[in-house]
Amino acid sequence: MKCSLCEREAASGLCQYHEAAKAKVELAYPSWVNAYGRMEWKDYLDNVKRNVQTGQWAKEIAEFLKGD
Amino acid sequence: MARKAFGGVSDTNRGYTLVICEKPEAARRVSDALSRGTTRAEQVDGIAVFKFSRSGEEFVVCAAQGHLYGVSDPSDERAVYPVFDVEWYSTDLLNEDSAYAARRISTVRKLAAGASRFVNACDFDVEGETIGYNLLRYACGGKEKEALRAKFSTLTEEDLVKAFEDMKPQQGLGLARAGRARHAIDFVWGVNLSRALSQSALGSGHRFRTVSIGRVQGPTLGFLVQREQEIREFVPIPYWKPSGVFESQGRKFAAGYVDERIETKRSAEMVREECLGKEAVAIAVRRNSVQVGPPVPFNIGDLQKEAYRVFGYTPSRTLQIAERLYLGALISYPRTGSQKLPPSINYKEILQGIGRIREYSLYADEVMKTGPMPVQGGKSDPAHPAIHPTGEKPKRALDAPEAAVFDLIIRRFLAGFGPSARRELADVSLAVEDHAFRLSGGRTVFSGWMRYYGRYVGYKDVDIPPVSEGDRFRVVDVLVEEKFDQRPTRYNQSSLLEKMEKEGIGTKATRADIIATLVGRGYVSGGSMEITDLGLSVVEVMARYAPAIITTSLTREIEQKLEAVEREGAGEAVLLRETVRSVTNQLAELSTNEESVGRGIDTALMGTAAKQFVLGKCPVCKTGDLRIIRSRATKKRFVGCSNYSSGCRASAPLPQRGTIKTTPRPCEHCSWPVIYVMGGRRPWRLCVNPACPGKKP
Numbered sequence: 001m002k003c004s005l006c007e008r009e010a011a012s013g014l015c016q017y018h019e020a021a022k023a024k025v026e027l028a029y030p031s032w033v034n035a036y037g038r039m040e041w042k043d044y045l046d047n048v049k050r051n052v053q054t055g056q057w058a059k060e061i062a063e064f065l066k067g068d
Numbered sequence: 069m070a071r072k073a074f075g076g077v078s079d080t081n082r083g084y085t086l087v088i089c090e091k092p093e094a095a096r097r098v099s100d101a102l103s104r105g106t107t108r109a110e111q112v113d114g115i116a117v118f119k120f121s122r123s124g125e126e127f128v129v130c131a132a133q134g135h136l137y138g139v140s141d142p143s144d145e146r147a148v149y150p151v152f153d154v155e156w157y158s159t160d161l162l163n164e165d166s167a168y169a170a171r172r173i174s175t176v177r178k179l180a181a182g183a184s185r186f187v188n189a190c191d192f193d194v195e196g197e198t199i200g201y202n203l204l205r206y207a208c209g210g211k212e213k214e215a216l217r218a219k220f221s222t223l224t225e226e227d228l229v230k231a232f233e234d235m236k237p238q239q240g241l242g243l244a245r246a247g248r249a250r251h252a253i254d255f256v257w258g259v260n261l262s263r264a265l266s267q268s269a270l271g272s273g274h275r276f277r278t279v280s281i282g283r284v285q286g287p288t289l290g291f292l293v294q295r296e297q298e299i300r301e302f303v304p305i306p307y308w309k310p311s312g313v314f315e316s317q318g319r320k321f322a323a324g325y326v327d328e329r330i331e332t333k334r335s336a337e338m339v340r341e342e343c344l345g346k347e348a349v350a351i352a353v354r355r356n357s358v359q360v361g362p363p364v365p366f367n368i369g370d371l372q373k374e375a376y377r378v379f380g381y382t383p384s385r386t387l388q389i390a391e392r393l394y395l396g397a398l399i400s401y402p403r404t405g406s407q408k409l410p411p412s413i414n415y416k417e418i419l420q421g422i423g424r425i426r427e428y429s430l431y432a433d434e435v436m437k438t439g440p441m442p443v444q445g446g447k448s449d450p451a452h453p454a455i456h457p458t459g460e461k462p463k464r465a466l467d468a469p470e471a472a473v474f475d476l477i478i479r480r481f482l483a484g485f486g487p488s489a490r491r492e493l494a495d496v497s498l499a500v501e502d503h504a505f506r507l508s509g510g511r512t513v514f515s516g517w518m519r520y521y522g523r524y525v526g527y528k529d530v531d532i533p534p535v536s537e538g539d540r541f542r543v544v545d546v547l548v549e550e551k552f553d554q555r556p557t558r559y560n561q562s563s564l565l566e567k568m569e570k571e572g573i574g575t576k577a578t579r580a581d582i583i584a585t586l587v588g589r590g591y592v593s594g595g596s597m598e599i600t601d602l603g604l605s606v607v608e609v610m611a612r613y614a615p616a617i618i619t620t621s622l623t624r625e626i627e628q629k630l631e632a633v634e635r636e637g638a639g640e641a642v643l644l645r646e647t648v649r650s651v652t653n654q655l656a657e658l659s660t661n662e663e664s665v666g667r668g669i670d671t672a673l674m675g676t677a678a679k680q681f682v683l684g685k686c687p688v689c690k691t692g693d694l695r696i697i698r699s700r701a702t703k704k705r706f707v708g709c710s711n712y713s714s715g716c717r718a719s720a721p722l723p724q725r726g727t728i729k730t731t732p733r734p735c736e737h738c739s740w741p742v743i744y745v746m747g748g749r750r751p752w753r754l755c756v757n758p759a760c761p762g763k764k765p
Contacts, residue, residue, distance in 0.1 A: 007671055008671065009667070009668070009671075016608075017297065017300070017301065020297070020301050021300065021301035024301045024302070024303045025303055027303075028303040028304075028305060031305045031306075031331075032305070032306065034331065034332060035305070035306045035307065035331060035332050035333060036306070036332075036333055037332070037333065037334060048303055051304055051552060053302065053304040053552050053553065053554060053555045054302065054303060054304060054555075055298075055299050055300040055301050055302035055303070055555060056299075056300045057300040057301050058300070058301050058302060058303045
């Protein structure tokens with residue numbers, strides 16, 4: 001099975017790298033909510049995707065999760 | 069006074085003394101120094117050799133050209149592994165580019181036939197010892213144990229004469245044994261694992277391509293991949309950093325909030341709200357003076373890091389430049405781990421020599437007057453002192469990089485003799501009710517050694533206004549800046565070299581080459597050191613099936629055992645047996661999972677190949693990719709759209725020479741891809757659209 005976001009092998013939808021990036025994106029959400037007081041999940045994903053510091057795999061995951 | 073004979077007197081009835089140097093330039097310098105200008109240069113089968121007499125003895129000096137022997141397996145079949153039967157061959161049999169080796173070996177063999185005494189005068193370190201040992205053993209008929217050893221750290225006349233007066237037999241056999249063991253171990257390690265990977269990819273349907281991994285390459289690639297993963301999966305967290313603008317008697321200045329990081333926007337805004345319109349009081353003013361000692365002398369790693377910092381030179385480039393300066397007798401032997409300058413190098417003479425170069429004369433004179441005693445670093449190397457100038461002036465015009473590195477080495481040497489500099493640091497704490505701000509600065513008040521080090525000094529002056537405790541200021545404004553965590557930075561060639569040093573993998577002589585190999589293999593891009601898909605996949609496969617290959621512990625353990633062989637001159641056979649056992653275990657894992665390994669590597673190879681050919685999106689049809697295509701009829705390359713079969717006729721000619729590198733950003737004028745053409749003196753940036761409006765008519 002191929003990763004939904006790249007050509008790598010995936011056990012369940014995402015390869016190990018995108019799976020790790022997904023965990024990081026999900027883990028950071030509460031910190032963003034706390035930082036701004038409130039933030040919707042989709043707005044958060046938009047912000048993560050646009051941020052220049054966000055890594056390539058995390059950006060791809062943000063885009064992917066936004067489409068869910 | 070009669071001249072002292074070199075290493076005793078040879079039996080002159082039987083023949084001459086044959087001296088073997090590591091490089092032709094070194095051979096010429098050795099001959100000139102020992103003969104005091106009476107050398108006769110001759111050609112033997114087209115190879116320059118140097119002859120002279122000294123105290124009634126005849127000397128013939130010849131040179132290797134780096135390693136003339138290397139290890140390989142007798143079968144030399146790239147599909148065959150495991151291979152544990154390792155033998156030494158002349159390098160012309162191993163590498164088409166080394167045809168010169170056969171001629172050099174033949175010359176040494178001819179010269180050895182008439183020699184009664186042999187001298188190994190190669191660079192005194194593991195590689196030099198191995199080069200000399202192999203020539204004495206294979207080309208001179210087993211003279212490696214009886215040969216005398218001339219040890220020197222510079223190619224100046226004084227050092228060379230002394231080295232030949234003091235030469236003794238059996239001085240570097242431990243180094244040679246360790247060197248030969250290192251070559252054999254690295255070969256067994258690299259050839260077997262690389263062949264296993266390459267064959268796995270071939271079995272998976274990809275055309276043959278060498279996929280290499282080595283004993284030091286593996287962990288080094290592992291560092292890069294680990295960092296790349298951290299970067300690519302990084303998610304920044306926001307935070308806020310307030311700073312205040314304060315004013316007193318018409319003078320304004322800024323100070324940062326004492327907490328570097330405020331986690332919530334609301335808290336940061338409250339700082340602003342609670343400070344605006346209030347008064348700040350200087351509650352503490354701390355001023356202190358600190359001594360800043362001179363930097364320690366350069367070993368090769370320090371020089372490489374500093375040349376990267378100040379000139380942007382890669383470690384391998386710095387090493388090449390330093391070797392040229394050494395061969396020109398301008399600096400001491402650069403492949404040293406030492407940060408110490410012993411008095412035996414003769415500080416006074418070097419300083420007198422430096423003093424004859426106009427731009428350093430003032431500094432050299434100053435140092436001489438104070439009674440020179442340089443600072444010493446903590447690291448030592450039994451073979452050579454820290455890198456230092458010899459005091460000789462260049463006899464030819466140095467090119468710009470050579471002049472830059474030479475200047476850096478001279479200034480570092482001078483700085484080591486300088487007095488400590490003194491800097492005054494100031495730290496002011498301001499209170500605005502419950503909020504605290506801080507202002508820090510510093511300036512050099514006595515430059516000491518910094519004068520000698522000149523433009524390479526890393527300290528900058530940051531002035532702060534004169535403030536005393538109790539002074540009051542108006543809060544003009546409080547700025548609240550939204551910030552985000554910075555993702556980790558990629559290694560550059562210098563920081564990667566530092567990491568290898570810290571982890572104890574590779575040697576001072578090999579680290580720069582290993583980094584260059586990773587770039588050459590396409591595992592990382594050269595400039596940014598960004599890992600490629602291929603590099604990522606190689607590490608992924610290794611981590612799954614042969615993890616020891618990318619961890620540092622095994623490689624470090626072997627390095628430590630090789631160092632023990634160097635010291636004790638024994639133990640290499642046991643080490644080689646251990647290597648065979650370890651490699652056998654790794655191969656078994658790779659072999660069991662050959663299909664999965666092949667698939668992983670194959671996918672990466674396909675992706676890499678595709679990326680090399682795709683230049684970017686087609687600006688004409690907007691859906692296809694512009695690719696490099698080679699015409700079957702003319703064999704010329706050009707750009708064409710992948711939607712050609714659907715009717716898109718976007719195409720453009722390409723330069724026929726040079727390597728093409730893609731760039732991520734399309735042309736700002738026409739949106740066609742921009743490429744770099746490499747191959748000339750400088751890369752050439754080109755928009756591939758021949759009708760680009762940005763091009764001058």
